[in-house]
Structure formats: structure tokens, C-alpha cells
Amino acid sequence: VKRTYEYKDKFLGGKITLVNEPKFNEPYATYWKTPKQHMDAFREKGWEAVVAHQTRNVPHTGHEWLMKGAWFAANEDLMVDKLRTGVLVNCIIGEKRKGDYIDEAILLAHDMLRKAGYFRDDVHMVTFTLWDMRYAGPREAIFHAALRANLGCTHHMYGRDHAGVGDYYGTYDAHYLLKQVKDKLKIKPVFVLEWWYCPVCAEVTCSALCGHSKEKQKFSGTLIRSIIMDGVKPTRLIFRPEVFDTVMECADKYGFGSPFVTDKYLADRNPIFNLEHMDVGKA
Ligand SMILES: [Zn+2]
Numbered sequence: 001v002k003r004t005y006e007y008k009d010k011f012l013g014g015k016i017t018l019v020n021e022p023k024f025n026e027p028y029a030t031y032w033k034t035p036k037q038h039m040d041a042f043r044e045k046g047w048e049a050v051v052a053h054q055t056r057n058v059p060h061t062g063h064e065w066l067m068k069g070a071w072f073a074a075n076e077d078l079m080v081d082k083l084r085t086g087v088l089v090n091c092i093i094g095e096k097r098k099g100d101y102i103d104e105a106i107l108l109a110h111d112m113l114r115k116a117g118y119f120r121d122d123v124h125m126v127t128f129t130l131w132d133m134r135y136a137g138p139r140e141a142i143f144h145a146a147l148r149a150n151l152g153c154t155h156h157m158y159g160r161d162h163a164g165v166g167d168y169y170g171t172y173d174a175h176y177l178l179k180q181v182k183d184k185l186k187i188k189p190v191f192v193l194e195w196w197y198c199p200v201c202a203e204v205t206c207s208a209l210c211g212h213s214k215e216k217q218k219f220s221g222t223l224i225r226s227i228i229m230d231g232v233k234p235t236r237l238i239f240r241p242e243v244f245d246t247v248m249e250c251a252d253k254y255g256f257g258s259p260f261v262t263d264k265y266l267a268d269r270n271p272i273f274n275l276e277h278m279d280v281g282k283a
Contacts, residue, residue, distance in 0.1 A: 025271060028103075028272050031091075032128065049074045050086045051085070052155065054090065054163075061237060073155070083123055087125070090129055090151065091127070093107075094131045108250055109243045109246045135165035137164045140162070142185070145178070155187060155190050156187050157189075172191075195207075197238055199212075224239070227239065247259045
């Protein structure tokens, strides 16, 4: 809100011309796609339905199951003998706050779910969008719908407290607003409940299905963070070991020893892209 008020009476709109494409640095370059490149990639994979997953986190198995559940929803009545539905993990890469996961870990950890086989090559893809989160909850959820429709996605998953901050919005406010405007959206929202690990079910399950409310173990951000801080490999039912190793490698390689954003990271991180070759004078 503060940022938007600071625009004062300046707000630009209209046709956009890309003067000079930025040159992305690794590991980002591997995951950068324009909207047209997204659509070409979906066509190449033979996907008729693509469900978008919005993220700024490294994935624990709760996220993994959220994506799996949304895959089933997006697959709907498509035949399953030839896979025609994909999950697009579209990471939000932009302004960072201290304590956020570092961007490199978000991208590489999600891609590790595919590399390590938790998702097949032909149903899963990781890309990113450059965007500074506004934490505008339900309204940002609608923006995300427009954004992913522009990438060629047919479905968009929405979990609990989408783009929320603290307890400012109701847990499922975004779902209610999306439901009201769904005829105007160019993408179909898929509403997903909270997933947790249940020791009685001995699996990751969902608040709508598991009745062991006393035994459930929620994937709270704080719990996952403390697991990562300790550096002790958690059970693979909560955090995939390959994903955990990737997060730790990213901490070493990109995070100055931490998988979370620090002052040092903010000051000295590898830039996402360079505009050094840009000659504005010529444009
Ligand atoms: Zn259970």
C-alpha cells in the first residue's frame, strides 16, 4: 500500500516494447521463459491443461501434495494413457526481505523434485516471474490468475491464505473472491485445502480427508525453518532428502552459508540479470 501511494500521480500504461532483453545469469537463465516460450514449451510437451503453482518457498512434501492434488483436478476428463496435463511451478523472484528463502534455493529445490523423480519430466516444469510480492491477498490472487493465463496456463491452484500476510486476510478469502469473478478469469481456479503429515495415516494428507485431528503435524513455516536451520536431515516424509541437500548446497554456493536472506546476501548476491549491454541511447 505504501509503495502504491508513493507512485503519487504517476502511473504508466499502454503498449509495451522490449528495447533490450536482459541477460540472465545462472542459475536463473535456465528457468527464464517469456510468455511465448512458455506456450511453445507446453505445446512441445503435448500439454492440453497446465496448472500453475505460485511459490516463494522451497517445497516440503505438503507443497508436493498440493501440486499433486491440483494435477488431478486439472486433468479432469482428459484421458490418462497419454499424459496431457502439466504442473508449472512459477516462482516469484523479486524484492527480498530478510528471512525469506534465497531465490536460488527456491528455483533449484523445486526443480529437484522433478530431477529426483517425485514428478516425471513430462508433467512438471519450473520457471520464474520477476515480480515483487505485494501481499495483497485476494486481489493479488486475481493478478496471479491474469499472469498465469498470459503464460498459457489453463488452471491455477490456490491454497490457504494465498499471497497473505500474517493473519490480515481470512484463510480462504482469496477463494471467495476468485469464486465471485471466476467467469471473467481466463484461467480456472483450483481450490486446495491445507496438507499435513499424519503419523496415523503414515502419509501426507489433507485437512478435508484425515480425521486424526489430534495427531496431525502441520507444516508450519517455523517448523520447516527450524529443521533447515539445524541442518539435520528430516524424515523424507516431510522433506525430500534430495531437496534438502539442494537447499544446503544453495546456502553454501549462493547464500553465504544461509538458505535465508541475510544483509550480506542483499548486498553481495549474484545479480539475477545484467543490463550492461543495454545502450538506451540507440533505442
Ligand atoms: Zn490421519
